[in-house]
Amino acid sequence: MTNLDKYTKPSVAVDLAIMTVIDGDLHVLLVNRPEDDVAGWAMPGGFVHIDEAPEDSVERVLSEKVGAKPVHFEQLATYGALGRDPRGRVVSIVYLALCPPEVLRDADLAKVVIDWEGEIGGPAVAQMNGARLPLAFDHAAILGDVVKRLRGKLDYSPIAFALLPDRFTLREVQEVHEAILGKPLNKPPFRRKLLDRGMIVPTGEFETGSAYRPAKLFEVKSKE
Amino acid sequence: MTNLDKYTKPSVAVDLAIMTVIDGDLHVLLVNRPEDDVAGWAMPGGFVHIDEAPEDSVERVLSEKVGAKPVHFEQLATYGALGRDPRGRVVSIVYLALCPPEVLRDADLAKVVIDWEGEIGGPAVAQMNGARLPLAFDHAAILGDVVKRLRGKLDYSPIAFALLPDRFTLREVQEVHEAILGKPLNKPPFRRKLLDRGMIVPTGEFETGSAYRPAKLFEVKSKE
DNA sequence: ATAGGTTATAACTTAATTGGATATTAGATA
DNA sequence: TATCTAATATCCAATTAAGTTATAACCTAT
Numbered sequence A, B: 001m002t003n004l005d006k007y008t009k010p011s012v013a014v015d016l017a018i019m020t021v022i023d024g025d026l027h028v029l030l031v032n033r034p035e036d037d038v039a040g041w042a043m044p045g046g047f048v049h050i051d052e053a054p055e056d057s058v059e060r061v062l063s064e065k066v067g068a069k070p071v072h073f074e075q076l077a078t079y080g081a082l083g084r085d086p087r088g089r090v091v092s093i094v095y096l097a098l099c100p101p102e103v104l105r106d107a108d109l110a111k112v113v114i115d116w117e118g119e120i121g122g123p124a125v126a127q128m129n130g131a132r133l134p135l136a137f138d139h140a141a142i143l144g145d146v147v148k149r150l151r152g153k154l155d156y157s158p159i160a161f162a163l164l165p166d167r168f169t170l171r172e173v174q175e176v177h178e179a180i181l182g183k184p185l186n187k188p189p190f191r192r193k194l195l196d197r198g199m200i201v202p203t204g205e206f207e208t209g210s211a212y213r214p215a216k217l218f219e220v221k222s223k224e
Numbered sequence C: 001a002t003a004g005g006t007t008a009t010a011a012c013t014t015a016a017t018t019g020g021a022t023a024t025t026a027g028a029t030a
Numbered sequence D: 001t002a003t004c005t006a007a008t009a010t011c012c013a014a015t016t017a018a019g020t021t022a023t024a025a026c027c028t029a030t
Helices: A003-007 A054-066 A139-153 A170-181 A187-197 B003-007 B054-066 B139-153 B170-181 B187-196
Strands: A011-022 A025-029 A031-033 A040-042 A045-047 A072-079 A090-098 A109-114 A124-128 A131-133 A200-206 A216-220 B011-022 B025-029 B031-033 B040-042 B045-047 B072-079 B090-098 B109-114 B124-128 B131-133 B200-206 B216-220
Touching: A011 A054, A011 A109, A011 A139, A011 A170, A025 A139, A025 A170, A045 A054, A054 A090, A072 A139, A072 B072, A090 A139, A090 B090, A109 A139, A124 A139, A139 A170, A170 A187, A170 A216, A187 A200, B011 B054, B011 B109, B011 B139, B011 B170, B025 B139, B025 B170, B045 B054, B054 B090, B072 B139, B090 B139, B109 B139, B124 B139, B139 B170, B170 B187, B170 B216
Parallel strands: A011 A090, B011 B090
Antiparallel strands: A011 A025, A011 A045, A025 A109, A031 A040, A072 A090, A109 A124, A124 A131, A200 A216, B011 B025, B011 B045, B025 B109, B031 B040, B072 B090, B109 B124, B124 B131, B200 B216
């Protein structure tokens, strides 16, 4: 680093942790980076232009690289350690985005496994078809923070519903919770909490295609 | 804005919400800005240099403008709306810092009143000696988020102790909680929760100078 | 000294919440 | 129509939490 670098400034980027739950496992959308650049798999992202608010950059990256719009997105945290991008000084604002799995059908989805040995808060490990994916930059640590945030907000915010289709069964909600928490939950207490919370209402319709007793379909109660 | 601006980039800054509790009220350290610049009172801050991690910038601003080191600091969120600084494009990473009041004796401290009318999440209002202070930039909205974060983390994290001296009474802890929550709490349940949590231990010493029965002094249990 | 006043601390009673097991209901299939 | 399975409802024990009341400790004033 030369002395002149002191008088230039960091670049600002947004990175997106686009999460979904498939078959009881938490997944994240990753893009494979070319070998001659920074190798490994990374969350999609882009620079914040001078005439853009960070949220606008998020929308742009979403339409460029993903196509679909997530049901919910929120800011997670900003990462700005000195060596995190070997190509130069980048401060990344990371956003957490949640979609139902149908929306991300044709994207590269990696299963996220959290490598928390006893203590809370370690980095996450990404797998695809059972093989461990190398993650670029500090994205393993960031994904660990993503899962921590998801777990923390799970039972006092409606994030689980953002991972489900418009109409869903109570079993599906429980599957999403279990995927995020990484542990099984008891059915009766879970159902009670969910219904007592008053955030969802039955639609009057029922699941179809099931071999056995079809479950009630619920939807999120509208605000008014 | 000219077309060329598209090819320049935003500046990155850190802003510090340095909070304390005095006489049962939440206070924030603010600096008065000169009239010919951006008028009003603002949180102290500074730009992130090219050779600094944001946490380093926080340390630098603290030593430049405050002198004392806070007991606890953590990242709150990043604010990057287009018009937030009239002088140019600035993306601010806001940090929340907590100190006991003694540390900030000679600084300008404003009492923070939260202007949440029923609904959670509005902007905060700052007062000094009863008079409302004009806040610069988007700092009123940021202070609202600060209080929201404090309230949210209060009972599952040790932030309250960062606002107290090394040795404290249970009453003092309750006063801090009540100041942050803006409502009174019942004493017996509060004491039980605190002691059952196992985070504090009695020192064996007692409060002095009290007119009536002196309270036990506690301290935060060391990690090992 | 001693009585009175005030606050810290402890004990107790009551209510609410939660976990987990069990029973019942409903629909699909053979 | 009998049987299978999962959805839903019911129930009880056990734990947890709230709030009231009682006791203890210390300072102050007389």
